[in-house]
Amino acid sequence: MPNPLLRLAALATTIAPLLSWSAQAEVVIGVDISSTGPAAAIGIQTNNAVRLWPATLGGEPARYVILDDGTDVSRAVKNFRKLTSEDKVDAIVGPNITASALAGLDVLAETGTPMIALAASAVIVEPADDPKRRWAFKMPQNDSLMASALVDDMRTKGIKNVAFIGFADSYGDSWWAEFNKAAGNDIKVVAQERFQRTDASVMGQVLKAMAAKPDAILIAGSGTPAALPQKTLIERGYKGPIYQTHGIGTLEFLQVGGKDVEGTLFPTGPGVVARELPDSNPVKSVAVAFADKYEAQHGPHSLTQFAGDAYGAWMLLDSAVGRALKTGAKPGTPEFRAVLRDALETTRDLVVPNGVLNISKTDHQGFDERARVMGVIRDGRFSYAQ
Structure with missing residues (x-):
């Protein structure tokens, strides 16, 4: 037993x-x-x-x-x-x-x-x-890191004068401060205009920015609201370079902006463009692995x-x-x-x-x-x- x-x-x-x-x-x-x-x-x-x-x-x-x-x-x-x-x-x-x-x-x-x-x-x-x-x-x-990337690109392209159109909130305030700091004495901000995320029109701000005759315009906004100033600029015939911040990185921004946002320059995390990075980039392997995982669920170019x-x-x-x-x-x-x-x-x-x-x-x-x-x-x- x-x-x-x-x-x-x-x-x-x-x-x-x-x-x-x-x-x-x-x-x-x-x-x-x-x-x-x-x-x-x-x-x-x-x-x-x-x-x-x-x-x-x-x-x-x-x-x-x-x-x-x-x-x-x-x-x-x-x-x-x-x-x-x-x-x-x-x-x-x-x-x-x-x-x-x-x-x-x-x-x-x-x-x-x-x-x-x-x-x-x-x-x-x-x-x-x-x-x-x-x-x-x-x-x-940090906005300072991204602002310095923008300024480096502007310097390379010989841009001397910039108009600023930003959110009338803490996001816009931070970008205004950091861009001015990064620009130093090399790049002059010739106009500063603000708008609300919920605004239906920014015509006044755009006309004032264009009147300053800048070499380029920086829009400091995020998500789909950041498309409105750019679409208005194109509508009013602006032909110069347009910069945006890393806050635009949504598929909806591309959809809302359409052809009006083609050619937009912006700083971004390397993960957004993972597969196009040079092999020497230290983030590429991790970024591509996540891109594979994400896009398997949400489709190509959705990251x-x-x-x-x-x-x-x-x-x-x-x-x-x-x-x-x-x-x-x-x-x-x-x-x-x-x-x-x-x-x-x-x-x-x-x-x-x-x-x-x-x-x-x-x-x-x-x-x-x-x-x-x-x-x-x-x-x-x-x-x-x-």
């Missing part, structure tokens, strides 16, 4: 791994996206990439709570509060616009929750030692800057969560959020679709010149310029 003690020992051996697995808390990540509203074109690309995130982080099960903020700042803050208080998330990815990211900083500080923003302006993370911004990180390149940023956020979290778990802290606790923040801040040489990340106590973005190339709109799609 079998010994009952041996049977119990065998049963315990069988159950122990299951108990160990079930006791491991899952990593929960909140995602705030502008899937509707004026920034919906950006949010949709973000959402597409988030849907491709693997079901693990750092080798452990992960759960993603995805909310739409409707491109509304107050709604974004409500989402932050729900994610932190009800869902007990370990980190937040998003939002897509700068104003919402800035408005959420108080929630991050109050709850000790790290954020990886998908909005561009450096004010989200600078200064990094600010008590609120201590918890804030972001994926998109954008925003999709690359969103997938890069998962890669950053995967690396940081793996290191945070080694401390012994458990997901779902304040201790884990704190060590996860520290792990994000010590990320080194991590290659993501849009660059190479080296994050530090003084730099919560982490990209350098390897995170930018010049692009051009050619034959209705985003292409590699140089």
